[in-house]
Amino acid sequence: MGFAGADYLGGMAQQAKYDRREQYEQIVSGLLPGETIIAVYDAVGVGTGFIGLTDRRVIMQDRSFVGKRVAITSIPYGKVTAVSVVSNKSWAGSFFSSGTIAVHVGTHTYEVDVRGVEKTQHIHNVILHYASSH
Template identity: 65%
Template structure:
């Protein structure tokens, strides 16, 4: 359905299919990369975390926090609109 490049430490991208979320994590020691595939049925929660300005008029960065299997995965897509889309797609799929 969508693949978004991510910024910030550790994360390469987040992919959304009709059955799962796929996250590339580049934060392993020795330049190792993990490709984590999480079925929507195993997602316990999804959060849209925004770093808003003091006036609350814009977000300088937006992060998606996804909890599954006792682990929280954080991804910061490039852009507020992309982060919102990722959150909404995951939320829609876990509500099915």
């Protein structure tokens, strides 16, 4: 996992986290003025892409479209109605070993599979933090 730049969450400065430099750079190229990256995590499974978190939105890349097409979806935190983690671990147990992050926007749900306890927990907590402050 790499670290780049500085960003802000929960009152403390920290480095942006990412799995793959090229995914991080793709997010950087599409940032709005004043927008800061928190993390960019690689997705796992069929049609993989990534999930990016900034201080303004969730960015998901989906490579599962026919004809090698790729979709990049930006979801402002103010539009998120709920965030879920689907996992085989209990919430009260050792949290998540890996799982699916589901971001609910109105009646639509965007899902991405991620690997690792820390990544899954971090994605969930960042989205919840920013969505609940809107």
